[in-house]
Amino acid sequence: MIDWICEQIVLYWDIFKYLIPVVPWTALITVTSFALALVLGLIIGVLRLSHNRAIAFISGAYVNIIRGVPLLVHIFFIYFGLGSLLNLDRFTAGVLAVGICYSAYLAEIFRSGIDAIAHGQYEAAMSLGMTRFQTLRHVIIPQSLRIVIPPVANEFIASLKDSSLVSIIGLRELTRAGREYYSQNFTDFQTWFLVGLLYLVMTLTLTRLVKYLESVYAVKGFGSSRA
Amino acid sequence: MIKIKNVVCRFGNIIAVNGISLDVERGEVVVIIGPSGSGKSTILRCLNALEEIDSGEIIIDNFRIDKNQKDIHQIRLEIGMVFQQFNLFPHLTVIDNIMLAQKVVRRRSKEEAHKKGMGLLEQVGLLDKVDVYPEQLSGGQKQRVAIVRALAMDPKIMLFDEVTSALDPEMIGEVLETMKMLAVRGMTMLVVSHELGFAREVADRVVFMEAGKIIESGTPEKIFDNPSRPRTKDFLNKVL
Ligand SMILES: Nc1ncnc2c1ncn2[C@@H]1O[C@H](COP(=O)(O)OP(=O)(O)OP(=O)(O)O)[C@@H](O)[C@H]1O
Ligand SMILES: [Mg+2]
Numbered sequence: 489m490i491d492w493i494c495e496q497i498v499l500y501w502d503i504f505k506y507l508i509p510v511v512p513w514t515a516l517i518t519v520t521s522f523a524l525a526l527v528l529g530l531i532i533g534v535l536r537l538s539h540n541r542a543i544a545f546i547s548g549a550y551v552n553i554i555r556g557v558p559l560l561v562h563i564f565f566i567y568f569g570l571g572s573l574l575n576l577d578r579f580t581a582g583v584l585a586v587g588i589c590y591s592a593y594l595a596e597i598f599r600s601g602i603d604a605i606a607h608g609q610y611e612a613a614m615s616l617g618m619t620r621f622q623t624l625r626h627v628i629i630p631q632s633l634r635i636v637i638p639p640v641a642n643e644f645i646a647s648l649k650d651s652s653l654v655s656i657i658g659l660r661e662l663t664r665a666g667r668e669y670y671s672q673n674f675t676d677f678q679t680w681f682l683v684g685l686l687y688l689v690m691t692l693t694l695t696r697l698v699k700y701l702e703s704v705y706a707v708k709g710f711g712s713s714r715a
Numbered sequence: 716m717i718k719i720k721n722v723v724c725r726f727g728n729i730i731a732v733n734g735i736s737l738d739v740e741r742g743e744v745v746v747i748i749g750p751s752g753s754g755k756s757t758i759l760r761c762l763n764a765l766e767e768i769d770s771g772e773i774i775i776d777n778f779r780i781d782k783n784q785k786d787i788h789q790i791r792l793e794i795g796m797v798f799q800q801f802n803l804f805p806h807l808t809v810i811d812n813i814m815l816a817q818k819v820v821r822r823r824s825k826e827e828a829h830k831k832g833m834g835l836l837e838q839v840g841l842l843d844k845v846d847v848y849p850e851q852l853s854g855g856q857k858q859r860v861a862i863v864r865a866l867a868m869d870p871k872i873m874l875f876d877e878v879t880s881a882l883d884p885e886m887i888g889e890v891l892e893t894m895k896m897l898a899v900r901g902m903t904m905l906v907v908s909h910e911l912g913f914a915r916e917v918a919d920r921v922v923f924m925e926a927g928k929i930i931e932s933g934t935p936e937k938i939f940d941n942p943s944r945p946r947t948k949d950f951l952n953k954v955l
Contacts, residue, residue, distance in 0.1 A: 606802075608798060608800050608802040609802060609804065611765055611796075611798070611802065612796075612798065612802035612803075612804070612861075613804075613816070614765065614788065614791060615763055615765065615791055615794070615795070615796040615865075616791070616792065616795075616815075616816035616820060616864070616865070616868060617788050617789065617791045617792025617793075617816060617820040617821075617868065618788060618816060618819060618820055619788050622819050622820070626815055626819060627804055627815075630806050631804075631805065631806050634806065
C-alpha cells in the first residue's frame, strides 16, 4: 500500500513536471486570442447598432455565421483551409480561430450592454452637441463596459477551456502536452486527471481575480447596485 | 431668435404637434402649459432636433433645424436642454459631467472647462459636490447639476422640460430659483412647467397647448387671470 502511494506520488510529480512548462502556452494562446476577440467584438457590436442598413446587416450576418459553426471547424478551416493559402503557422491559425469565434459572442454581449443604457443618456449627450461617435465613446461605452464585465469574464474563462481544442492542429499547449505524455507512458487516468486539475486551478484563479477586479472597478454611485 | 412656422410632428398615426407657430425673441422667457399628451415635450424636442419634423420650419438664429443634417450637432450645442429625468452621466463625477462636452465639443482645455464648471457650481451652491457621483445627490441637486452642465456650453437658448416634476416638493424651490437667476440674466428660455407661480413671476409669455395646437398665448396676467378660451379656463381650474 505504502509502496503504491509512493509510486503514484512519483508518477504524478513526473507528469506535473512535464505539463507545467506548457501552461504558459495555454495562457498565451488564451490571452492573445481573447485580446483579438475583444477588439473585433467591440467593433462588430457597435456596427450592429449602425443606422446604416448594410452595415447592420453585414455585422449581424458575421455574428450569426461565426456562432453557427463549431469552434473545432473554425480551427480546421483556418489552419488547413486558409492556412495553406496564406501560409499561417499553427499559433497564428489557432489564435485567429479562437479569437474570431469568441468575437461573435462578445459582439452580442457588447451590443446588449450598449442597448441597456437608457435612451435619455443618448439624448443628454446629443443635446450637449456631441456626435453619435462621441456619445458612444464617452457616454455609452464606458457605462456598457461596467455592465458587461461579468459576462465578458465568463467568456474569457470559457475561452481558456476552449483553447484546448487547438491541440488538434498540433499547437503545443496543455492538452497537447497531456496527449504526448499519455502516448509515451500510457498513464491515462493520472495524466488526464492532472491536466483537468491544472485547468481547474486556472479557471478558479481567474474567477477569484474577476471578483476582485469587479470590486476594485465598481465606481461609487454606479454599478454597485447592479452587480 | 426662434421662429417656429406651422410645425407638424407625427409618431405613426399620432399627431403629437399639429401645426404650431411661435416666435421667441432673444431674452424672452416663454412658459408652455397644457394637459398631458398635448405635445409640449415634442415641440421642445423638435427644437433641438431630437425629433424630426414632418412639415413646417424651425429656424434658430438663422439656422434651419433639420435632424438629418450632418452638422446638426453644431447647432445643438447652442441649445441647452434640461430633462425631467436629469439624465446625468452616472459614471462621471459632478465636475466631469460638466466638463465632458466642454472638452470634446467646445474643445476647451481641461483647466478652462474646470474653471467654467467651478464658477457655475458656485453660483448654484454646489461647490461641495464637485467630486461626488450623481447617485449620491438629491433630486434637486441633480437637476441643478444638469442645468449647470447645459449652461457650461454657453448656449444661446435653454429648454426646460418639466424639470421639477420628478422632484420632492421641498426641492422644487431650489431648482426654480436657479432658473429665475437665468431669466434675470437675459437667457432665452422655453419652459414646459406646471409651476404657475414661477410662470407668473418669470414668464414674459405663457402658451397654452392642447392636442398638438396652441390654444392661447399671452402675458401671464392675461392667461391666468383673464383667459379668453374656455378650454384654457377648464385646464387652469383643474391645475389650481
Ligand atoms: N417617441 C414617441 N413615439 C410615439 N408616440 C409618442 C412619442 N413621443 C410622444 N408620443 C405621443 O405624442 C403625443 C404628445 O406627447 P408629448 O410627450 O409631447 O406630450 P406632453 O405634452 O409632453 O405630455 P406630458 O405632460 O405627459 O409630458 C402623446 O400622445 C404621446 O403619446
Ligand atoms: Mg412631456
